[in-house]
Amino acid sequence: MCAEKSKKPIPLKLERVTKRYKTHFWQRAAVSVDDLSLSIEPGSVLGLLGHNGAGKTTTIKLALGLIFPDSGDVRLFGDAASKPAARARVGYLPEAPYFPEDLTGRELVELSARLYGMDRATRRRRAGEMLERLGLGRAADRKIRKYSKGMVQRAGLARALVTEPEFVILDEPMSGLDPVGRREVRDLILALRKAGTTVLFASHVLSDAEMLCDHVAILRNGRLIRQIEMARLSRERRTKHWEVEVSGGEVVPDAEVISVRGNERLLRFPASLDSETIIARLQNAGVTLLSLAPQRQNLEDLFMESFERAEDLDASSHDSTVSRETTSPGNDTEEKKEEVVA
């Protein structure tokens, strides 16, 4: 099973890709993606995380051959991303999609299927099925002009999935959706994962990524600052602190009071203490224990931690650049970068 899986070509591989943009020809080009290497395992879900402007959309456009790297190599299923045939196995939903408003939902999905080379009967059937599955069955023959934002998003998803692609790229698929819509998209991604489809999705909503992804890649200023395997994260994440609910009694040593409601208090103990020690201290102080729970690291903590480390690194690389100019040459920034990426 494993051997069979490893035979499958890698859906997306970026190797040392750099892309700079110029907004005007007299301006200096700004780096949008910087020496980025990334690959995605067949059948897995990779979340691309980062703030706005971190390089997520640029990475996706590079992957789809919509823009060309200044240096480095982008491969889709082993082929150059600029080759149309390589893109035939990929479905794509752009961020805040916009479609020709005079088309109906059905026309949009059928046109896309036709461009992918699907014959008339199949595309008619598949388009109907996909629109039905995404809750647009009754609105399929209405013009997109009359669709709500959520409906446009769902039509875009139907368009991306109509050809049953092996690899799906979704750029901020939940943006602009109401809670019900978000839930539906989440369920859809889970269903894709279950069916063995490879998914790459960009988001800045960490809870979505935490729930859906097998791996996440965190981008900052176009650089990959951390890659996290979610299974490992849930196994190895450390305890941040303990949260303890108590009622009555005296002041407990080492406990930080978070909130007080009548006789009840919520206390926080440092992670360095174990549960027995905490219970002993509570007994000594004569308080009644209501609940005791370790608070473990989540993706948000790791995300923030990675950002802080990258910021420190930037500051130190600035310092080292200055010192390098005056002292001996060295490459300590590179080493640190490796360490963070690892």
Added chain:
Amino acid sequence: MNRVLALAASTFQEAIRHRILYLLLFFAVGMIAASRLLSMLTVGEDDKIIKDVGMSAINVFGVLIALFVGVGLIFREMEKRTVLVTLSGPVARWEYLLGKYFGLAGAITLNAALMALMLFGILLYRGAFSGSLVTAVFMLWVELMFITSVAVFFSTLSTPIFSALFTAGAYIVGHMTWSLPMLEAKVPEGFWRDVVHGLYLLLPDLEYGDVRALAVHGVEIPFDRVLWGTVYGLSYAGLLLLAACLIFRRRDLV
């Protein structure tokens, strides 16, 4: 090729839903109808006036459609980012561009055909119809196909306003290049004469294929002029589309 057809069909649909197209068609039809009134001003020349005004309307309004609908076509898709959706699939850039061109060319052809039918109808009713009019309208169509390729070429490079200016420029210049050989004859031999000659070779000559005057005056249209005018116009259009594809091939779609 199937993809080019699919894109052309959807572009055609999009173009014929354009409101400006109906406005232009309305004006053109109005003008052809009004030519009957104009002809009353000149005694004995009624039919010539109707033919002349009618064919000019087909020409000018065809060019205006290429300008208003054509130049915005690709730019709008870039701005609204629908192009990203189309080109993220297995569609080559040249397929996309040709699809756009043929869709637009189809819409312009349909409009020119409607205008021509109306003109022919009036002339048939008056008993002034002749076969050379069909040839002249066909040559106008060749010119429109060329202008459409200019519009598509510039719209892959530039914003709609500049594209419209350049396309209109190409149309005007194209109808004036016939005077360059005359200028060439007057310029003393040497560098500037070569420049004028080079310009004449490079710039499109739209007058060669324009046989309206012959058709209006009932003069027989020489076959070789029709043949070479068509070959010239369509080859020029083909070269411009090829250049547009080459430019678009490596363009970043931001």
